[in-house]
Amino acid sequence: MNYIYSIIPIIIVAFLIYNLDKHKEPLSLLIELFLGGLISTFIVFLITTLLKIFFKEITIINSTLPNIKLFINILITVGITEEISKWLTTYTIAYNNKEFDELYDIIVYSVLVSLGFATLENILYVTSSVNILQTALIRGIISIPAHTALGIIMGSFLGFAKIAEINNNPKEKNKNILYSIVIPVELHTIFDFCSISTNQYISLFLYIFTIILIIYSIIIVIDFRERKININNKKTKIKAK
Numbered sequence: 052m053n054y055i056y057s058i059i060p061i062i063i064v065a066f067l068i069y070n071l072d073k074h075k076e077p078l079s080l081l082i083e084l085f086l087g088g089l090i091s092t093f094i095v096f097l098i099t100t101l102l103k104i105f106f107k108e109i110t111i112i113n114s115t116l117p118n119i120k121l122f123i124n125i126l127i128t129v130g131i132t133e134e135i136s137k138w139l140t141t142y143t144i145a146y147n148n149k150e151f152d153e154l155y156d157i158i159v160y161s162v163l164v165s166l167g168f169a170t171l172e173n174i175l176y177v178t179s180s181v182n183i184l185q186t187a188l189i190r191g192i193i194s195i196p197a198h199t200a201l202g203i204i205m206g207s208f209l210g211f212a213k214i215a216e217i218n219n220n221p222k223e224k225n226k227n228i229l230y231s232i233v234i235p236v237e238l239h240t241i242f243d244f245c246s247i248s249t250n251q252y253i254s255l256f257l258y259i260f261t262i263i264l265i266i267y268s269i270i271i272v273i274d275f276r277e278r279k280i281n282i283n284n285k286k287t288k289i290k291a292k
Contacts, residue, residue: 056184057177060191061166064199068162071276076159080150084160087140088167095132095168102128114249122244130240133168138205138232140164146209152282155275157213158206165202169195193261197242200268205235207271213282238264
């Protein structure tokens with residue numbers, strides 16, 4: 052029963068994002084995206100296991116490391132591996148999907164992948180904790196919102212890339228595709244670095260940083276939800292704000 056505490060915040064966030072979609076996406080696609088995110092967890096585990104075998108020094112992550120080394124190690128083993136895995140899942144399943152016909156859709160897609168990825172991670176963290184309720188609460192108000200925000204930010208750049216594609220602007224498209232990978236990688240690295248560091252000022256910044264991520268992601272959701280854009284209308288020029 053302890054795993055229930057792990058998935059409650061994930062269910063709540065998924066429901067909120069889904070409910071904000073004016074024209075609901077097919078349940079089969081949403082399940083595929085969620086399971087894709089879940090499966091990508093195992094892919095990341097495989098990659099990090101290989102890194103541990105061949106690059107043991109890089110995979111050592113603990114608060115005793117110098118800040119620069121800790122940041123680099125988190126960047127490689129967490130930021131890059133996790134966010135690229137989620138990006139590949141989102142892009143492969145959703146970016147060219149025929150159901151992607153409104154701009155807000157890509158937000159739903161990217162969040163479902165992020166929540167799928169976060170599910171197993173959250174279950175492992177919570178169920179292995181001595182204080183299950185406390186861990187579930189902390190992760191529910193910090194980690195899960197952060198995962199969601201990173202998915203929203205990734206989705207926003209994929210949305211801008213799609214607009215550029217419709218407008219036949221490959222340079223702008225490629226720029227936003229790059230941003231959809233690089234920016235979530237950087238933000239995820241900063242988040243994990245702050246959560247692991249024992250420096251009290253860096254640890255305090257974690258809460259400020261999380262609040263900023265949440266506020267920014269809410270702004271994106273409101274913006275994308277209100278944009279009346281037909282993605283399938285390739286003949287119409289679309290302005291990106």
